[in-house]
Amino acid sequence: MPIYGTALLAACHLLGIILGDLLGRALGMTTNVGGVGIAMILLIVARYYLHRSGRLNAASEKGVIYWGAIYIPVVVAMAMQQNMLVALKGGPMALIAALASVLVCGCFVAFINRGEPLPHPDSNEVESR
């Protein structure tokens, strides 16, 4: 049933937030440290083991997949409630920061990819997938 998937997601979420809070406290802060990231790792691990033991069926998975698919709309809703008036005061900054980081990263991509050995003729991975 889809609720099992959603409940699994909720459990990972809560556990991640709790662990993030504990980590934050251990580091001497009152804030949550990486709770969302920890929750994601928990979900990846949970999925891996439940899948291997065959205890996660397609119907249950739907209960997670739906929420993953809804994440762009949620981000859109998040965008709708931002304090834009103040943000626009820093308009040029957003453009400069974004442009600079894209340029720096682009140069690194080009640099790393130039070090790539030529693909073997027998490893046509793209086509075989």
Place this chain on the structure above:
Amino acid sequence: MWEIIERAAESNGLVTGFAVVGLVILLSGFLSRKLTCGRIQGSAIAILIGLALAYVGGRYTGGSKGLADLAFFSGVGLMGGNMLRDFAIVATAFEVHPEEAKRAGWVGGIALVLGTVLPFIVGVMVAWSFGYRDAVSLTTLGAGAITYIVGPVTGTAIGAESEILALSIAIGVVKAILVMVATPVAARFLRLSTPRSAMVFGGLAGTVSGVSAGLAATDRRLVPYGALVATFHTGLGCLCGPSILYFAVKAIV
């Protein structure tokens, strides 16, 4: 008549939120296909429309919560609030397979770390040059340069103000749009031709929407490889942003 509609919307806030956001996404998909021939992904346009509506809402009410300050759209506040946002982001991790992640190998991992640290440093430096001096604002704005998700997640965790959150989202959104538009143009310079190169690109360019749209416009077959690494990007950023990166900035400032 209008009163009845308004009351229905107000007392069914979250449901109204779903309808409003769905409508915006429908519209942005249409604009993406008709105006940009799919070059700028619908989701990026939707986010820009969202930010524009937040501006309108802020102008209209004078409040700090954008469209959500209007009673009619209060449900948007719940839908885009921290709880549902984090819930949905965690759910995206479900699509990541550990076996495929291993295939990305150490190059993908290095690209991922570089793709988190480099934009952060650049973002913090730009924020510094624009006069921000407190560790919370600098970290949030730097995190925004990683992706538009990492920015607000980090900012919320370390207690940044709403306008800083909005600015960090703006940085991330502009970055995603730049990646989408520039990738097909710069594909030759970036040497985007193999799965491995797509993984390096996915790790460094970050934003899932930017990477998937950019690669789709370059070579459709490369999309899953880039997106696979890029899906780790948000997780890594959300993990490092409020922790290691914040401490590093705090130590320097």
